[in-house]
Amino acid sequence: MKVSSWWVSLAWLGLLAIYTWSSLVQGCGPGPGYGFRHRSRKPTPMPYKTYFPKLSENNLGASGRSEGKITRNSERFNELVCNYNPDIIFKDEEKTLADRFMTKRCKDCLNKLAIAVMNHWPGTKLRVTEAWDEDGHHPPDSLHYEGRAVDITTSDRVLDKYGMLAQLAVEAGFDFVYYESKHHVHCSVKADHSVAVEKGGCFPAWARVSVAGGGQKTLASLEPGDRVLALSESGRVVLSRVLLFLHQDHESRSTFLVLTTQDGHRLALTPHHLVFLAPHYELHHSEYQARFASRAKRGDNVLVHGADGRLQPSRIVSISQEERMGVYAPLTEHGTLFVDGVLASSYALIEDHRLAHWAFGPLRLLLSVIQLVRGEGTQGAQVTEAEREHTKTPTHCNTHQKSLRVWGNQKLSSPGVYVNTNTSDRQSNWTSVPINRDIEGGNCDSVRDKVLSVHWYARLLHRLGQICLDPETFHP
Structure with missing residues (x-):
């Protein structure tokens, strides 16, 4: 246990060092969420x-x-x-x-x-x-x-x-x-939806993934610890644990590309999210390259999880756009997942799936070590649906409550924003709740601040990438 504790401390120290270094150059980040653009002059x-x-x-x-x-x-x-x-x-x-x-x-x-x-x-x-x-x-x-x-x-x-x-x-x-x-x-x-590229790529809330046991869940109901169908590097269809959400906001409106395949699969995702494409009908998974969804065109092929449980190609027959509420980007252990039956990456913004997966390695390692130290095995992460329903509160605020748990017991606004939590006054309690029609009458008393929905590690990597990588690597 002492050795495990030592590794946890070392991992935290390493991440803290990286984060501290990045803070020195955070002025290079774009707009809100990246701190002030500090200048050396007055x-x-x-x-x-x-x-x-x-x-x-x-x-x-x-x-x-x-x-x-x-x-x-x-x-x-x-x-x-x-x-x-x-x-x-x-x-x-x-x-x-x-x-x-x-x-x-x-x-x-x-x-x-x-x-x-x-x-x-x-x-x-x-x-x-x-x-x-x-x-x-x-x-x-x-x-x-x-x-x-x-x-x-x-x-x-x-x-x-x-x-x-x-x-x-x-x-x-x-x-x-x-x-x-x-x-x-x-x-x-x-407009909020026009700056999604600064936040990350996502799927809509209503998109579905296949989970352990053969059932399906919408991304809005998915939780860290759930195991979803994904593809390993060797090309095997596996169950991969959801580590966290890189982006999770059920109140944001975004424009999604909808890729419809010849066998009826419909994959909706933001233009800068990565999806595996091949220009020709290819059977082997290695022939499919992770590309921005905005580069997909009719006639390209994607990989789908067939009814027989096998991986198979499917040609894109149409591409359309839809505007929807809710944006979700789950990160899995394998960096991939099947969304509505179509293989996609967990990553966005940078058109290099391997590089992105490598960059998230320290975070995956840290989460694995923490889980090991806490004695939470695979079975510990698998709770039954009945248990989930029993522990959930019957309110529409569930998604935000899960977001708050990921970040600890802090009440969050955006990075660098002062939040007064020392009073019970409702105007200072900025815990998030969904907007509802109660405000139509001109009373916004029930409307509170939203939790910043993009994971800090994703923002950190985006900031470092802007410094170290060729601008051509990013989504145009």
Whole structure:
């Protein structure tokens, strides 16, 4: 047991060293979730009437195109979250709480900016004068109608501070910042689903996997420790343990590619996720290369798990797109899994399955050692469905509760965001619950913060990869 404890300590020390080193270069990471873009020089205030980047707000290189107005009665209203950050003052002149509604990405950036403001001007808070607009006070293509834009000032309303406030907003990760008025700074962000490439590749919540015992589960109901059908390096169909979720968020809306095969299989996944493809009808698994799903085309072949239990090729006959709620990316021991009967990789973003599997080796080793030390054998991870149903709480918050357990007993927002957990006040308790129609009446009291759903190790590898790898390796 002493030897095992020594290995656990060594593994943790190694990961801590890597993570500490990466923190020194985290300024290279893109946008929210990667920390502030630290600079060696003192930030320079943004001049009046200038904007960053030097593109129009609706350019794809900035915040991107408008996707249509969101009203309280529209389905997309459920995509908005409420911001109860006590370190931000919301003007809310309409008295409808509209200024607290915004997209998840906008909220993340705003929370980071609130910290930057308090650090730069002690005793001063960030103030939001306008966020989501439901009254039609802006031009038709304004991002305010989608909860993707905010107008901000400082709480003391000292006009001389607004140039620096604009620069701090750039550092906080806003995709477009415009010092457009002497009385406020305008900021906006990309749509949540358009930045999925920064988070990882995924499958939809309703996708199914085959589990031990011959049954099936949706990815939304899958848990770490479950064993799912996968393919080993030798080409054998095996049961592989789910270690964790690289991405898990049942409230995110994403666009999925749907690959339909000649025998009726339908695989839905994000464009930057890896799927095994071959241009010709090949029987041997080694002929199939892991490629971005966006590179798949009609006539390509994938590997499917046939009704007879054998591995067989199947030709893609159509490719379509669907927009769905929920994104899940389970990591298995073998780095592969059959989703809706089609073989796919656990990895995304980098078009090299072997490299990705090797890079996740330390994490797999650490999890295996921890399991060994705790005395949790394979059978310990296999609980019956009856036991699962008995232990689950009958609420819709189950997915988020599982996410919280993976990260321990912490209450999380996004990396670097201050979270006040020392009070029982409901506005400071940011534990996640799903958005529901109770907020249609203008009351967002029931809406809380979402847990950051991308595993830290995946973000770490993405950050290191941007430093060490050829940009051509990443999804375009």
